[in-house]
Amino acid sequence: MPDATGLELLARELREVQPDSVLDSVFFRDRATLLIEPAAVRATLAHLRERGYRFLASVHGVDYYPEEPRLGVVYELLDMTRVDRVTVKARVHADQPVLESVTPDWPTADHQEREVFDMFGVVFEGHPDLRRILMPEDYEGHPQRRDFPTGGEPVLFTYNDGQIPGYTR
Numbered sequence: 001m002p003d004a005t006g007l008e009l010l011a012r013e014l015r016e017v018q019p020d021s022v023l024d025s026v027f028f029r030d031r032a033t034l035l036i037e038p039a040a041v042r043a044t045l046a047h048l049r050e051r052g053y054r055f056l057a058s059v060h061g062v063d064y065y066p067e068e069p070r071l072g073v074v075y076e077l078l079d080m081t082r083v084d085r086v087t088v089k090a091r092v093h094a095d096q097p098v099l100e101s102v103t104p105d106w107p108t109a110d111h112q113e114r115e116v117f118d119m120f121g122v123v124f125e126g127h128p129d130l131r132r133i134l135m136p137e138d139y140e141g142h143p144q145r146r147d148f149p150t151g152g153e154p155v156l157f158t159y160n161d162g163q164i165p166g167y168t169r
Contacts, residue, residue: 002084007032010051010086018043033087041090042100045075049105053077053086056102059112061120062089065146070094071122075102092122101127119144 002010004027011025011034021040026033036044045056055078062072069091078085092099101124103109113124114133121142124130131137141148 002032002086003027007034007086010034014044014047017047031087032085033089035089035091038090038092038099041088042102042105044088045077045102046105048077048086048088052079052081052084055080056106056108057085059109059116061116061122061144063120063144063146064091068093071097071120073099073116073122097122098125099123100125101130103127118142121145
């Protein structure tokens with residue numbers, strides 16, 4: 001991991017290349033994190049790739065409900081030569097959850113972006129095949145959002161046989 005000073009130097013370097021791209025940098029529990037502007041995702045990851053972070057280890061979603069911007073996408077990058085890791089986060093509003101896809105530059109992001117789309121509803125513009133990956137195509141909603149209704153169909157066990165109204169065998 002870059003230390004706190006290394007993270008600030010990296011953030012400054014990114015700001016010089018793309019002004020207003022880095023919103024904040026956080027060094028917490030030995031983890032280096034850059035919070036970036038959603039429009040700068042692809043360019044930021046490209047710059048970090050040039051700096052040696054060539055392995056995209058993970059792309060995942062986060063729901064910060066009730067905060068806005070509510071939905072986050074987290075990219076975990078690794079420099080395998082220096083064994084150095086940096087996290088890049090971008091947050092989008094729930095009413096306009098759109099980010100540029102990084103799949104053209106990082107093919108490994110293909111299925112990971114599809115999972116974030118499926119579970120959180122973040123649309124990745126420019127993705128070659130953006131469709132549901134875990135839920136059926138006609139499924140309504142995004143199950144990993146914090147306001148998604150919990151519950152579901154009752155399961156018939158022998159102890160509650162005949163007690164669930166409307167349940168047929």
